[in-house]
Amino acid sequence: MSNGNMNLTLKVWRQSNSTAAGKMENYQLGGVSPDMSFLEMIDMLNEQIIRKGEDAIAFDHDCREGICGMCSMFINGEAHGPNRGVTTCQLHMRSFKDGDTIYIEPWRAEGFPVVKDLMVDRAAFDRIIQSGGFVSVNTSGRTMDANAIPIPKDDADKAFDAATCIGCGACVATCPNSSAMLFVSAKVSQFALLPQGHPERKERVLNMVKQMDEEGFGNCSNIGACEVQCPKNISIENIARMNREYLSASVKPEN
Amino acid sequence: MKLDGKIPEGPLDQKWTKYKNSVRLVNPSNKRNIEVIVVGTGLAGSSAAASLAEMGYKVKAFCFQDSPRRAHSIAAQGGINAAKNYMNDGDSTYRLFYDTIKGGDYRAREANVHRLAEVSASIIDQCVAQGVPFARDYGGLLDNRSFGGTQVSRTFYAKGQTGQQLLLGAYSALSRQIGKGSVKLYNRHEMMDLVVVDGKARGIIARNMITGEIESHSGHAVVLCTGGYGNVFFLSTNAMGSNVTAAWRAHRRGAAFANACFTQIHPTCIPVSGDHQSKLTLMSESLRNDGRIWVPLHKEDAEAIRAKKLKPTDLPEERRDYYLERRYPAFGNLVPRDVASRAAKERCDAGYGVNATGEAVYLDFASAIMRYGKTAATVQGVHNATEDQIRELGTKVVEGKYGNLFQMYEQIVAENPYKTPMMIYPAVHYTMGGLWVDYELMTTVTGCYACGEANFSDHGANRLGASALMQGLADGYFVLPYTIGNYLADEISTGAISTKTPEFVEAEKAVRERLEGLFKTTGTETVDTYHKKLGKIIWDYCGMARNKQGLEFAISEIRKIREEFYKNVKVPGGMTGVNTELEKATRVADFIELGELMCLDALERNESCGGHFREEYQTEEGEALRVDETFSYVAAWEFTGDPSAPKMNKEDLIYENIKVQQRSYK
Numbered sequence: 001m002s003n004g005n006m007n008l009t010l011k012v013w014r015q016s017n018s019t020a021a022g023k024m025e026n027y028q029l030g031g032v033s034p035d036m037s038f039l040e041m042i043d044m045l046n047e048q049i050i051r052k053g054e055d056a057i058a059f060d061h062d063c064r065e066g067i068c069g070m071c072s073m074f075i076n077g078e079a080h081g082p083n084r085g086v087t088t089c090q091l092h093m094r095s096f097k098d099g100d101t102i103y104i105e106p107w108r109a110e111g112f113p114v115v116k117d118l119m120v121d122r123a124a125f126d127r128i129i130q131s132g133g134f135v136s137v138n139t140s141g142r143t144m145d146a147n148a149i150p151i152p153k154d155d156a157d158k159a160f161d162a163a164t165c166i167g168c169g170a171c172v173a174t175c176p177n178s179s180a181m182l183f184v185s186a187k188v189s190q191f192a193l194l195p196q197g198h199p200e201r202k203e204r205v206l207n208m209v210k211q212m213d214e215e216g217f218g219n220c221s222n223i224g225a226c227e228v229q230c231p232k233n234i235s236i237e238n239i240a241r242m243n244r245e246y247l248s249a250s251v252k253p254e255n
Numbered sequence: 256m257k258l259d260g261k262i263p264e265g266p267l268d269q270k271w272t273k274y275k276n277s278v279r280l281v282n283p284s285n286k287r288n289i290e291v292i293v294v295g296t297g298l299a300g301s302s303a304a305a306s307l308a309e310m311g312y313k314v315k316a317f318c319f320q321d322s323p324r325r326a327h328s329i330a331a332q333g334g335i336n337a338a339k340n341y342m343n344d345g346d347s348t349y350r351l352f353y354d355t356i357k358g359g360d361y362r363a364r365e366a367n368v369h370r371l372a373e374v375s376a377s378i379i380d381q382c383v384a385q386g387v388p389f390a391r392d393y394g395g396l397l398d399n400r401s402f403g404g405t406q407v408s409r410t411f412y413a414k415g416q417t418g419q420q421l422l423l424g425a426y427s428a429l430s431r432q433i434g435k436g437s438v439k440l441y442n443r444h445e446m447m448d449l450v451v452v453d454g455k456a457r458g459i460i461a462r463n464m465i466t467g468e469i470e471s472h473s474g475h476a477v478v479l480c481t482g483g484y485g486n487v488f489f490l491s492t493n494a495m496g497s498n499v500t501a502a503w504r505a506h507r508r509g510a511a512f513a514n515a516c517f518t519q520i521h522p523t524c525i526p527v528s529g530d531h532q533s534k535l536t537l538m539s540e541s542l543r544n545d546g547r548i549w550v551p552l553h554k555e556d557a558e559a560i561r562a563k564k565l566k567p568t569d570l571p572e573e574r575r576d577y578y579l580e581r582r583y584p585a586f587g588n589l590v591p592r593d594v595a596s597r598a599a600k601e602r603c604d605a606g607y608g609v610n611a612t613g614e615a616v617y618l619d620f621a622s623a624i625m626r627y628g629k630t631a632a633t634v635q636g637v638h639n640a641t642e643d644q645i646r647e648l649g650t651k652v653v654e655g656k657y658g659n660l661f662q663m664y665e666q667i668v669a670e671n672p673y674k675t676p677m678m679i680y681p682a683v684h685y686t687m688g689g690l691w692v693d694y695e696l697m698t699t700v701t702g703c704y705a706c707g708e709a710n711f712s713d714h715g716a717n718r719l720g721a722s723a724l725m726q727g728l729a730d731g732y733f734v735l736p737y738t739i740g741n742y743l744a745d746e747i748s749t750g751a752i753s754t755k756t757p758e759f760v761e762a763e764k765a766v767r768e769r770l771e772g773l774f775k776t777t778g779t780e781t782v783d784t785y786h787k788k789l790g791k792i793i794w795d796y797c798g799m800a801r802n803k804q805g806l807e808f809a810i811s812e813i814r815k816i817r818e819e820f821y822k823n824v825k826v827p828g829g830m831t832g833v834n835t836e837l838e839k840a841t842r843v844a845d846f847i848e849l850g851e852l853m854c855l856d857a858l859e860r861n862e863s864c865g866g867h868f869r870e871e872y873q874t875e876e877g878e879a880l881r882v883d884e885t886f887s888y889v890a891a892w893e894f895t896g897d898p899s900a901p902k903m904n905k906e907d908l909i910y911e912n913i914k915v916q917q918r919s920y921k
Contacts, residue, residue: 129324134431
């Protein structure tokens with residue numbers, strides 16, 4: 001069992017609700033163990049805050065194993081902190097040093113309004129999926145046998161890789177344009193690579209891009225920060241694929 | 256309370272078909288006037304809400320997360336079972352049924368489990384049609400692997416993210432219906448109470464977690480798909496928000512709570528590292544396909560390893576004890592979870608544990624890496640490959656199968672599991688107990704249904720790996736959409752349900768008072784303090800091993816915790832706006848009551864079965880000893896008004912198709 005031996009200065013964004021003005025607050029926290037996860041460190045800070053009778057820092061988190069996509073902190077200017085390929089909940093304090101000052105902010109994007117403190121509203125992502133991120137198949141015990149259509153392993157693997165997106169929004173938060181192209185393209189790619197997605201291929205990409213634009217997300221200008229900071233290493237190849245899908249859906253008139 | 260399982264007559268393999276042929280239907284124009292509330296959007300909830308909306312019902316779906324896609328089904332790793340027999344290894348509907356009943360240590364209902372096995376194949380077809388990217392082999396067909404408690408490969412998977420892919424499939428189906436307006440989504444809403452009008456479930460009281468408002472929502476039926484209660488232990492593999500409040504509040508309104516003490520301790524989780532720990536992380540059971548579990552054969556070696564004077568990789572084969580392979584040669588490392596967990600505890604209690612706290616065993620991939628490496632070398636035509644080359648090739652294969660799990664492990668433990676064996680220890684993972692339901696998945700409150708982990712129905716006293724995903728989707732896609740019609744057929748002329756009736760007003764008032772009460776203490780202790788206290792008591796006395804004396808002690812301690820909680824808990828902030836501490840406090844309050852019921856249930860069951868291991872009842876070899884003559888029943892507890900004095904009702908389990916016997920995995 002490790003000893004708590006780190007002292008930290010934490011600068012945390014506090015904002016009481018979506019309309020209030022927010023600001024950075026300073027907190028001192030001692031006794032932090034390098035084996036703690038980042039969120040366990042925030043838990044410890046919150047215990048300290050609550051014991052003083054103050055309002056706990058609100059932050060989104062749930063599974064704490066890097067898969068639900070709920071945690072969403074901008075740490076020292078980076079989405080999910082300094083490590084690559086992990087979410088905030090998987091980040092451990094051994095990535096920091098005793099005496100460090102850590103800046104903790106919410107995702108900042110027009111499409112993701114702040115709800116409180118470090119919590120943001122990501123319902124825009126749900127609405128994008130609702131606009132076309134599905135295969136229109138009703139529940140039925142009479143769909144064809146699962147092995148009726150063989151799918152080349154390479155296509156299936158690529159579709160899977162795209163489908164591992166957890167919808168956390170780090171791509172948007174880290175993009176100077178607040179673009180949601182990585183998120184949208186991951187879903188478009190998953191279905192474009194699988195035969196089951198083909199019948200609705202055109203409407204899907206057109207509808208999802210339209211919704212994405214309406215939600216106030218910016219355009220992609222090939223900066224590539226999204227891919228770097230994506231905790232699931234979703235490739236920007238997906239954006240290229242979505243652009244191809246979009247182009248072919250746009251230029252070919254429907255017969 | 257009268258328990259009627261409503262099991263259809265007839266031969267086992269025809270019950271479900273016959274039921275479907277005779278169940279009442281609701282015509283499309285009438286469905287449009289019927290509203291169904293679905294609480295929870297995991298596999299069971301999303302699939303139920305989407306399917307009901309596709310059929311034409313008006314659906315209101317509730318989740319406490321910011322998006323339905325984040326429900327904890329997302330974290331399921333290893334796979335989903337289905338009796339497809341794609342591997343040609345002799346699998347069948349009957350074998351899946353048999354394995355599930357036996358795995359559950361003969362404490363599940365035959366008819367329900369057979370139905371589950373029957374619909375399992377349709378689940379895979381449905382998911383593939385939705386574009387779920389399951390793992391495939393080089394011929395483009397679906398791949399399978401093995402899970403515990405079976406001798407066939409019937410587990411479909413998507414690397415270590417099967418739950419994620421299945422949930423995103425169900426979420427996409429749900430999203431399609433939300434987009435069409437057939438489902439109204441209430442995200443960041445938590446159910447605080449069930450509303451019962453004239454004996455029928457007619458709605459829920461929910462708290463809007465953004466504004467803090469207490470809201471009434473009505474419907475012709477309420478479907479609870481709210482998951483399990485593993486977080487009663489504080490430390491579990493459940494998500495931080497997973498809680499029992501919806502189910503518990505339904506229980507307090509009349510729904511019987513069954514087999515509360517049947518909890519699953521999963522054998523392969525990352526061990527506890529310190530007091531700061533907020534949750535535990537599972538390492539998928541699929542790893543037991545290739546990982547071998549061992550501890551040192553000699554205590555001196557275990558001590559040296561604990562003192563970091565000896566590395567596990569330096570310990571020669573003859574000084575290792577592969578205790579599962581030794582004790583259970585037929586199933587080896589793939590024994591069911593309860594058996595594997597107890598075996599790990601037995602070795603660690605005997606002093607052979609391998610981490611600083613002595614509560615860890617090894618899960619070793621070295622031989623799998625070499626085995627796969629040799630095959631890969633042969634396939635790639637690398638002749639006379641060196642050991643290093645073989646290891647490198649084998650590492651790639653293992654990475655392809657379990658890459659994300661190994662990465663997760665390395666993040667948490669800061670050790671490379673490709674090079675040194677993983678350390679693992681059992682942790683709370685799943686709860687077989689839950690709301691009692693009949694064959695139609697209706698609870699003892701008319702019109703209130705429970706699906707997925709929230710009900711008790713299919714897993715008996717121990718769930719087999721990869722069966723939770725199967726059950727959640729079976730209930731939501733293929734069972735509830737039929738059975739609920741049998742009830743709703745009587746509701747076609749009911750009309751819209753008002754939320755202005757005295758029952759709604761009373762329930763709303765009660766919720767408000769309950770929450771306001773939490774601010775009225777002059778206390779100083781945080782909610783987590785009580786949750787941790789409760790969790791430790793339950794882990795110590797109602798965890799992997801239980802006995803009469805310990806359970807009685809736990810019950811008295813939990814009563815003290817309950818009393819202290821209401822006197823001394825400190826909840827900052829107020830009723831309005833986001834208040835995460837208030838959310839936690841309401842959940843912990845209900846966990847305290849549930850914890851007591853778990854201990855009462857465990858105390859009453861004077862036998863060992865599955866995950867319920869009473870030390871007084873074991874064979875000479877230390878295996879669970881059932882007492883079928885007395886305890887072959889479901890214990891369905893009824894709330895009486897006093898959480899300490901619930902009334903037990905029995906549903907006898909009748910086995911007509913399976914010979915009940917001592918479980919053996921030797």
